Amino acid sequence: MKPFIRIFGYSVSHTDLTRCIIIASLTLVCILITTVSISQNLETLYAQLFYFPIVYATYFYPRKGLWLAGACAVLYEGFAYLYLFPDSGSLIYVTGQAILFICVAALVAFASEKLNTSEARSRSIVEKAQSGIILFDQNTLAIHLTNAHLEHMLGFTGEELAGMTFPQLFSSTEDQLKFFESLKSGEETRDTETIFLTRDKGPIWVNLSGSRITENLVSCTVIDINKYKLAKQAADEIDAQYKQVADNFPTCIIIIRNQMIVYTNPSFELFSNYTRKDLMGKDPISLIHPDDHEDFRNSCHLAETRSPPPGRLEVGLQIKSGKIRPATLFFTRILQGEIPAVLINLVDIPGQEGLKTQIQQDSKRQRGIISTFAYELRTPLQPIMGYINLLTQDPDKYGVTEETKIILDRCAKSVDRERQIINQMLELSVIDAGKIPLEYSIFPVLDLITSIIDAGGYRKTADITIDIPNYLTFDADKNKISTVIDTMISNAVNYSTHPRKIRIAYISSPNDSMDRLSIKDNGIGITDSRLDEIFDPFPVSDSGERKQKYERIGLSLAIAKKYIKMHEGYISVDSIMNLETTFIIHIPKKRPEEPEHNVT
Amino acid sequence: MIVEDDQPILDLMDLMIRKLGYEPVLIANGLEALELIQKEPPALILLDIMMVPINGWEFLEKLRGDYGVREMPVILFTASPLVDEKMKQLKDPYLSVLTKPVSFNELKAGIARYLG
Numbered sequence: 001m002k003p004f005i006r007i008f009g010y011s012v013s014h015t016d017l018t019r020c021i022i023i024a025s026l027t028l029v030c031i032l033i034t035t036v037s038i039s040q041n042l043e044t045l046y047a048q049l050f051y052f053p054i055v056y057a058t059y060f061y062p063r064k065g066l067w068l069a070g071a072c073a074v075l076y077e078g079f080a081y082l083y084l085f086p087d088s089g090s091l092i093y094v095t096g097q098a099i100l101f102i103c104v105a106a107l108v109a110f111a112s113e114k115l116n117t118s119e120a121r122s123r124s125i126v127e128k129a130q131s132g133i134i135l136f137d138q139n140t141l142a143i144h145l146t147n148a149h150l151e152h153m154l155g156f157t158g159e160e161l162a163g164m165t166f167p168q169l170f171s172s173t174e175d176q177l178k179f180f181e182s183l184k185s186g187e188e189t190r191d192t193e194t195i196f197l198t199r200d201k202g203p204i205w206v207n208l209s210g211s212r213i214t215e216n217l218v219s220c221t222v223i224d225i226n227k228y229k230l231a232k233q234a235a236d237e238i239d240a241q242y243k244q245v246a247d248n249f250p251t252c253i254i255i256i257r258n259q260m261i262v263y264t265n266p267s268f269e270l271f272s273n274y275t276r277k278d279l280m281g282k283d284p285i286s287l288i289h290p291d292d293h294e295d296f297r298n299s300c301h302l303a304e305t306r307s308p309p310p311g312r313l314e315v316g317l318q319i320k321s322g323k324i325r326p327a328t329l330f331f332t333r334i335l336q337g338e339i340p341a342v343l344i345n346l347v348d349i350p351g352q353e354g355l356k357t358q359i360q361q362d363s364k365r366q367r368g369i370i371s372t373f374a375y376e377l378r379t380p381l382q383p384i385m386g387y388i389n390l391l392t393q394d395p396d397k398y399g400v401t402e403e404t405k406i407i408l409d410r411c412a413k414s415v416d417r418e419r420q421i422i423n424q425m426l427e428l429s430v431i432d433a434g435k436i437p438l439e440y441s442i443f444p445v446l447d448l449i450t451s452i453i454d455a456g457g458y459r460k461t462a463d464i465t466i467d468i469p470n471y472l473t474f475d476a477d478k479n480k481i482s483t484v485i486d487t488m489i490s491n492a493v494n495y496s497t498h499p500r501k502i503r504i505a506y507i508s509s510p511n512d513s514m515d516r517l518s519i520k521d522n523g524i525g526i527t528d529s530r531l532d533e534i535f536d537p538f539p540v541s542d543s544g545e546r547k548q549k550y551e552r553i554g555l556s557l558a559i560a561k562k563y564i565k566m567h568e569g570y571i572s573v574d575s576i577m578n579l580e581t582t583f584i585i586h587i588p589k590k591r592p593e594e595p596e597h598n599v600t
Numbered sequence: 601m602i603v604e605d606d607q608p609i610l611d612l613m614d615l616m617i618r619k620l621g622y623e624p625v626l627i628a629n630g631l632e633a634l635e636l637i638q639k640e641p642p643a644l645i646l647l648d649i650m651m652v653p654i655n656g657w658e659f660l661e662k663l664r665g666d667y668g669v670r671e672m673p674v675i676l677f678t679a680s681p682l683v684d685e686k687m688k689q690l691k692d693p694y695l696s697v698l699t700k701p702v703s704f705n706e707l708k709a710g711i712a713r714y715l716g
Contacts, residue, residue: 371680375650378679379606381701386612389704390619419701426681435682 019060023068026053031075038083047097050076054105062109062116069105073098132206132222136166138183139216153206153224155199166220171195171203183210183218193225205229252327252346256284256300257339271327271348273320284344289316289324296329303331303342314349325349366433370426377422381415388412424555428537431562438477438566440591445472445517449504452486462493462500472506474515476587480563484571485517487556488583492521495581507584514569518584525577535561535571568592601625601642603633603659604677605651609700613646620708622715630659634667641672644714646698649678657686664692673714677702 005012012020030049050072058065080094126133132150136143146161154161154169170176175194182189188211195203207223243263246253252268254261264279272279272287288296292315302310310331316324326349334343391398392408400408430436446468453459474481492502501522508516526534537558564571569587602613605628617624625642627633630651637645645663649656656676663669671694676683679700687697698710 367682371650371682374681375679378700379609383608383612385701385703386616390612390615393619393704415701416703423681423699430681435685437685 023053023057034079055108058105058108059112062113066105066109069101073101134220136218137216138218141165141167150222169196171197254344255341257341259283287318299331300342303333304340370429374426381419385415427559441478442473442475443478445474448482458489458493462502464502467505476567484560484563487560488519492519496521496523514586515589516584516586518582520580520582522580525581526575531573602646603627604648630654634662644673646675646677675710
């Protein structure tokens with residue numbers, strides 16, 4: 001509907017037009033009556049008649065009304081002058097009347113202006129409010145006023161709403177009754193969340209706050225909380241899903257909010273023997289051993305306020321039976337809805353200890369396997385070796401001829417080799433099982449090498465030069481280093497060619513962090529492809545070449561490598577085919593695990 | 601004295617010890633051996649570890665503890681590679697190890713340490 005019509009190029013609203021017609025007709029009637037009265041010599045001017053158009057006009061249009069009052073005054077004065085002249089007494093009366101017109105008009109204009117401003121102000125507040133506003137009658141429940149926001153929110157026009165009653169907006173009578181119930185009990189009611197119906201009968205979540213502004217009129221603020229409600233609903237769904245996950249978690253989960261347990265999963269209930277009912281709303285501190293109270297509070301506080309949250313915390317946890325169970329707690333900050341909460345993940349320490357026991361048992365089992373193998377492999381060799389020894393020791397007693405003795409010696413050699421291999425295999429498995437500790441000591445290197453060479457009788461077959469300073473000491477496990485050096489020298493002697501020349505040298509400098517010992521022979525050399533393989537106790541492919549040339553190496557290099565590795569060192573090898581091979585043992589000058597040790 | 605429950609080994613040791621010039625007492629049961637030691641203390645004990653009813657370690661514990669025989673040399677005669685650790689713990693100056701199989705010369709040297 002168009003609120004304006006155009007007259008002579010001016011836009012005029014319907015109300016304005018109606019008012020203008022009323023004012024104009026009133027004025028005309030006044031003039032007519034006055035004219036008739038004067039022309040009939042009734043000697044009464046009915047000045048009061050003019051107040052009708054003047055008051056009416058000034059009330060609605062204060063300024064224009066004043067002009068009208070002025071016009072009326074002049075008109076009235078003019079008529080009076082025309083008919084009453086020269087009666088000066090009457091003229092003074094008439095002039096007074098005319099001035100009174102203007103005064104009354106001014107008074108009305110002032111009052112009207114005042115009234116209109118305050119109404120305009122309230123109106124603008126209502127119109128421009130960011131929430132919906134409804135004014136309705138408490139008795140008839142008819143809607144008196146609504147604003148644009150509400151109209152937009154619900155999709156109705158102002159006219160449609162004006163023809164409705166307030167309860168028609170509600171989707172359910174239940175909420176409607178609740179709202180009126182609370183409104184009756186007091187002057188105002190706040191934050192009633194309910195569902196309104198829009199024009200196309202769609203539900204919309206709103207927050208209502210009502211207050212009585214006059215005896216009958218109630219003003220009600222309507223806030224659209226539909227989006228918020230839907231978001232919250234979604235969040236609750238997520239929460240529910242999350243709970244479903246946590247419920248099926250094998251580890252214990254507790255959620256704490258405002259120092260209250262708000263959630264526990266079945267794992268925790270199993271762990272603590274409490275039911276969920278027991279735990280809900282409980283202060284978690286009551287479950288913690290008193291000695292751990294402070295740590296627990298601190299961790300909770302940190303988790304709530306800071307990110308990243310604190311690390312693990314080990315506490316004693318009191319279970320239903322009163323027993324204290326050790327547990328490791330991990331804290332995580334989460335948001336439950338919009339409220340910060342702390343999620344605690346609990347790991348059962350006895351559970352972990354169970355794993356430790358399992359590992360210990362496995363280790364024990366491994367020991368058992370090694371012992372059994374050793375027993376089964378070594379024990380049968382004892383009689384063979386012993387009897388052969390006895391036979392060769394006492395050939396006459398047992399009737400052993402020279403020829404038989406040679407055979408027996410070969411047998412003895414074979415048995416000895418088998419013994420060596422078995423010993424090495426067992427040594428390797430013991431190293432792998434981590435059963436061999438290092439026994440560090442500081443020992444002179446030259447003495448050690450000399451004694452190894454003497455014990456092995458290596459000088460008988462090879463020319464050995466030693467280039468090692470007298471004062472040099474190693475800080476290592478003497479027995480193991482001795483085994484390694486013995487292996488190296490033995491290999492050098494075995495695989496060098498006549499005339500055998502072996503050179504043992506210390507090749508480290510004072511600034512070097514490693515002690516380096518090189519053992520060089522003039523042997524057959526090792527092909528590059530074999531360099532790694534010689535340290536491998538069980539190579540993937542066992543080529544004929546290896547069998548032929550290196551069969552005597554056995555497992556000794558593998559053991560040597562492991563011994564040096566235990567010292568956190570390594571063995572390197574460099575070879576030129578048919579010329580020389582150099583093995584270098586590298587071990588740290590300083591003991592790896594113990595930074596402090598006494599150098600004596 | 602040889603305490604060992606494996607008969608083939610016992611037979612061999614009998615010959616070897618005799619060859620070394622000693623008179624061995626052979627016994628397969630640790631408990632009986634302990635009783636015997638009370639009556640006729642030997643010069644040295646060659647002790648197997650894997651035995652029933654008491655094993656070598658238990659035998660040693662009783663010998664050194666309950667029976668108070670602290671200075672009698674004992675040579676553990678074992679096939680196990682895992683005795684080092686235990687040996688270290690005991691710190692017994694009259695205790696040493698010979699690992700099976702042992703050659704005649706090794707046995708000779710081992711015994712000579714105490715009875716040389």
